[in-house]
Amino acid sequence: xxxxxxxxxxxxxxxxxxxxxxxxxxxxxxxxxxxxxxxxxxxxxxxxxxxxxxxxxxxxxxxxxxxxxxxxxxxxxxxxxxxxxxxxxxxxxxxxxxxxxxxxxxxxxxxxxxxxxxxxxxxxxxxxxxxxxxxxxxxxxxxxxxxxxxxxxxxxxxxxxxxxxxxxxxxxxxxxxxxxxxxxxxxxxxxxxxxxxxxxxxxxxxxxxxxxxxxxxxxxxxxxxxxxxxxxxxxxxxxxxxxxxxxxxxxxxxxxxxx
Amino acid sequence: xxxxxxxxxxxxxxxxxxxxxxxxxxxxxxxxxxxxxxxxxxxxxxxxxxxxxxxxxxxxxxxxxxxxxxxxxxxxxxxxxxxxxxxxxxxxxxxxxxxxxxxxxxxxxxxxxxxxxxxxxxxxxxxxxxxxxxxxxxxxxxxxxxxxxxxxxxxxxxxxxxxxxxxxxxxxxxxxxxxxxxxxxxxxxxxxxxxxxxxxxxxxxxxxxxxxxxxxxxxxxxxxxxxxxxxxxxxxxxxxxxxxxxxxxxxxxxxxxxxxxxxxxxxxxxxxxxxxxxxxxxxxxxxxxxxxxxxxxxxxxxxxxxxxxxxxxxxxxxxxxxxxxxxxxxxxxxxxx
Numbered sequence: 043x044x045x046x047x048x049x050x051x052x053x054x055x056x057x058x059x060x061x062x063x064x065x066x067x068x069x070x071x072x073x074x075x076x077x078x079x080x081x082x083x084x085x086x087x088x089x090x091x092x093x094x095x096x097x098x099x100x101x102x103x104x105x106x107x108x109x110x111x112x113x114x115x116x117x118x119x120x121x122x123x124x125x126x127x128x129x130x131x132x133x134x135x136x137x138x139x140x141x142x143x144x145x146x147x148x149x150x151x152x153x154x155x156x157x158x159x160x161x162x163x164x165x166x167x168x169x170x171x172x173x174x175x176x177x178x179x180x181x182x183x184x185x186x187x188x189x190x191x192x193x194x195x196x197x198x199x200x201x202x203x204x205x206x207x208x209x210x211x212x213x214x215x216x217x218x219x220x221x222x223x224x225x226x227x228x229x230x231x232x233x234x235x236x237x238x239x240x241x242x243x244x245x246x247x248x249x250x251x252x253x254x255x256x257x258x259x260x261x262x263x264x265x266x267x268x269x270x271x272x273x274x275x276x277x278x279x280x281x282x283x284x285x286x287x288x289x290x291x292x293x294x295x296x297x298x299x300x301x
Numbered sequence: 302x303x304x305x306x307x308x309x310x311x312x313x314x315x316x317x318x319x320x321x322x323x324x325x326x327x328x329x330x331x332x333x334x335x336x337x338x339x340x341x342x343x344x345x346x347x348x349x350x351x352x353x354x355x356x357x358x359x360x361x362x363x364x365x366x367x368x369x370x371x372x373x374x375x376x377x378x379x380x381x382x383x384x385x386x387x388x389x390x391x392x393x394x395x396x397x398x399x400x401x402x403x404x405x406x407x408x409x410x411x412x413x414x415x416x417x418x419x420x421x422x423x424x425x426x427x428x429x430x431x432x433x434x435x436x437x438x439x440x441x442x443x444x445x446x447x448x449x450x451x452x453x454x455x456x457x458x459x460x461x462x463x464x465x466x467x468x469x470x471x472x473x474x475x476x477x478x479x480x481x482x483x484x485x486x487x488x489x490x491x492x493x494x495x496x497x498x499x500x501x502x503x504x505x506x507x508x509x510x511x512x513x514x515x516x517x518x519x520x521x522x523x524x525x526x527x528x529x530x531x532x533x534x535x536x537x538x539x540x541x542x543x544x545x546x547x548x549x550x551x552x553x554x555x556x557x558x559x560x561x562x563x564x565x566x567x568x569x570x571x572x573x574x575x576x577x578x579x580x581x582x583x584x585x586x587x588x589x590x591x592x593x594x595x596x597x598x599x600x601x602x603x604x605x606x607x608x609x610x611x612x613x614x615x616x617x618x619x620x621x622x623x624x625x626x627x628x629x630x631x632x633x634x635x636x637x638x
Contacts, residue, residue, distance in 0.1 A: 095527055100430070127529030137520040141542035150538060151528035201524070208528060 044071040044242050045111040045128075045211035047092060052106035053271075054087050054096065061087050063271035065106075067261060074234060074243045076253035076280065079263035080295070084272025085246050088263070089214050092244065093129035094122040110211065127151075130205035134217040136197035138189030138204070145185040147200055148172060151208040167207055175203035176233050195226020202233060206241070213237060215245040219252065231256050250296060254284050262292045367614070374608035376601060385605055394605065395587075395612055397575035402586040402613070404579070405491055405566070406559035409498035414552055416499075417506035424507075425514035426536060437511065444504035452568030455497035460488030460569060467492070467580040481578035489571035492579040494586075497565050502555035509554060513547035514540055546628040553624040560617055563588040587613045 047069040054062040062084035069075050077085040090096040091104050094115060108115040115125050130151075138147045148168045152159070159167070168185065172178040177199040181192070189200050198218060205213055215234070219227040234256045237243050247253050253260050260283040265272045276283065276292045287293045382390030420440070424433045464486065471482030517540045525535040541548075566589035571582035591606045598606050 093527065095523065098523060098526060123529055123531050126527055131523075131527035133520065133523065133527075135520060137518075137524040139521060139524065139538065139542065141545070150525070151530075154528060154530050154534055154538075204524075204528065 044240060046071040047212065047242065047244075048107075048109040048112075049092075050107045050109070052088070052091060052104055052108065054084065054091055054104050055102065056099065057101040059269075060271040062091075063273050065274045067274060067277055069242060069244060070259075071111075071242050072238055072240070073258045074238045074245065074256050076257035076260045077244070077246045077263060078248075078250060078253050078260060078295070079272070079275075080265065081248070082268075082272075083263040083265040085261075085263045086216050087272070088274075089216055089244060089246050090131075092212070092214055093131055094125045095131060097122055127154075127208055128210055129212045129214060130208060130210035132198070132201050132205055132213065132215045132218045135221050136194055136201055138192075138197050138200050140188065140190040142189060143186045144172075144181050144189045144192070144200060147189040148203050148207050150204055154208075171203040171207040172200075174206050174237075175199045176229060176236075177203055193226070195222050195229055198222060198226065198230060199233065202230070202237075206237070210241065212242040212244065215243065217246050217248060220248060227252070250284070254280060260284070262287075262289070262295060264291050264295070370607060370611040370614055373604060374611040375604070377604040377608040380601055380604075384601055391605065391608060395609055398585055398587045398590055398609060399612065399616070400575055401491065401584040402560055402588070402616075404584070405495045405498060405586055406556055408492070408495035408579075409502060409559045410552060410556055412496065412499035413503045413506060413555060417503050417551075417555075418510060418548070420503070421507045421510035421514055422536060422540075424511050426532065426540065437508075440504050440507050440511070444508060448501060448562060448564045449568070451497055451501050452565035455493060455565060455569040456489065459497060460490075460493050462488070463493055463496075464488040470580055478577040479579045481581070484580045485571070485582045487571060487582070489569055489582055490580050491570065491584040494566050494570045495579075497569055498559045498562055501562065501565065502558050505558060506551045506555045509551035510544065510548055513544045513551070517543045549624055549628055553621060556620060557617055560613065560620070561588050562586075563592045567592050 047067075049065055049067045049069075052062065052065045053060060065088055077089060079085050087096060092108060092115075096102045096104070104116060106116070110125075110128065114120070115129075138144075139150060142150065145168050148171050149164055152164070152167055169178060169182075172181060177196060180196060181200075189197065192200060198221075202213075202218075219230050222230065231252065234243055234245065238258075245253075245256065257280045259278065260280040261277040262275045262283060263272050264275045276287060276289045278288070282288075283292060284296050287296060293299075377385060377391055385391050386394035420436070424436050424440075428436060464484070467484035467488060467490065470480045471484040474480040475482045521539040521543065522535055525538040530538055566586050570585065570589060572585040572589065572593075573583035575585075576583040587609050591609055594602070595606055
């Protein structure tokens with residue numbers, strides 16, 4: 043089930059260094075939201091706080107609240123492992139598990155919860171997830187071959203299939219197309235458009251055309267200078283951000299005058 | 302080798318714009334750059350020459366050792382078997398030693414492998430960074446202890462300390478042949494040897510495994526965590542499959558050490574003929590038997606000991622080949638493609 047995300051006054055730290063400052067943003071369910079901004083502005087860092095993946099880095103912590111349909115992800119007693127089963131993630135470089143077959147890659151997250159599934163159940167999950175990722179027709183005859191044998195674009199869609207197999211509420215994508223060729227990129231963008239029927243999708247991208255093509259709303263992040271924290275500058279409908287931005291910095295960035 | 306070195310010596314830097322410290326041009330180039338000459342070509346030749354000769358050297362050493370063993374062992378195989386090992390014949394002499402060696406090595410690996418993997422995982426994925434560093438140093442230090450020290454420790458501390466345990470094993474589990482009594486009163490048994498060997502191979506397996514665990518791609522660890530894996534599930538999903546060939550290599554390294562270990566076994570074990578019980582004195586390993594008997598050996602008995610060495614050599618080689626085969630069996634899924 044798709045859920046909305048409400049972030050209130052979030053600060054992100056790496057040790058004592060404040061990487062992102064004072065972000066408040068409301069992300070609608072069943073929508074695609076794009077984060078754009080120059081490198082190092084904290085958009086990936088912020089994205090990773092939405093499923094508590096930033097905590098993997100020692101010393102990283104946050105102040106503030108992230109509400110998933112009203113439940114605070116940083117509330118007392120909340121298990122980051124449980125958070126990640128609700129908020130899935132797709133990374134910059136395709137990362138299927140190299141030692142697993144295509145089928146096992148899709149099932150990797152499903153098997154984690156210790157559930158014993160029958161063969162017909164798992165077959166169903168594999169097929170529906172791969173169909174959901176527009177990959178079924180390409181791989182249905184070689185499900186037992188290693189996932190690392192696929193092309194880069196196929197691997198990325200396999201990672202998306204793996205993420206949706208656990209039926210998350212939200213899917214985060216951290217520059218999912220930056221390692222892909224234009225045709226694979228189009229395939230993934232088409233997929234993102236279909237995913238928003240069922241999921242809340244948040245995508246970080248360096249490609250402004252991509253943000254314009256796939257997203258309903260766009261958030262522009264910027265950084266005042268090296269060593270300063272990144273901030274959310276403007277958040278609005280994608281058409282407004284690209285055609286009629288309110289902030290000067292946004293206009294400069296989307297028109298290519300800097301960044 | 303010499304030719305390439307000559308070229309290095311003759312070539313000289315041509316201009317201020319060259320940044321490489323290697324030689325810049327080959328002897329063909331005059332002023333203008335030609336298609337046939339390439340900067341750094343001499344360095345390439347030096348490198349390939351060095352690499353080739355190093356590779357050849359290894360083969361030469363291996364062949365020389367094997368040839369020495371075979372030549373020197375040959376008389377023990379062809380001589381009348383009644384003249385060897387007090388008339389028992391070579392195979393009657395060597396088989397108990399092989400069995401003793403294998404038992405000691407296998408027990409030591411069974412003990413050492415889980416401990417080593419646990420310690421390596423703790424260092425690489427659980428311990429805080431500072432503690433991990435300290436532990437890493439300690440493990441490396443442990444690996445540097447000479448085997449004679451382990452032997453001395455085994456004979457003066459471990460063996461007496463294990464005596465009550467052996468007595469208990471003999472009285473309560475004595476119906477299992479390997480714990481058959483009466484237990485040794487000195488503790489100088491094959492089981493003690495195996496434990497000493499385990500302590501010796503733990504640092505080797507641990508430090509190799511730790512290095513491999515640390516090399517697990519962040520990408521795959523994060524993939525597992527992002528699916529909602531706990532740390533242990535992440536280790537099972539991303540770290541262990543990635544490290545599998547490395548773990549096998551590490552265990553084989555440990556096995557090599559355990560099979561060939563001489564000093565510690567010779568010191569600790571009160572040797573004797575092959576017996577099933579691990580807690581009585583008796584049994585012997587190939588390496589320790591060679592070391593103990595070598596000083597007084599001459600003529601055919603010397604050939605016999607070298608033949609025993611040849612058997613150990615072949616056995617270790619076979620173990621390594623099997624390990625390679627196990628590693629290569631899953632090549633398709635190794636992620637190397």
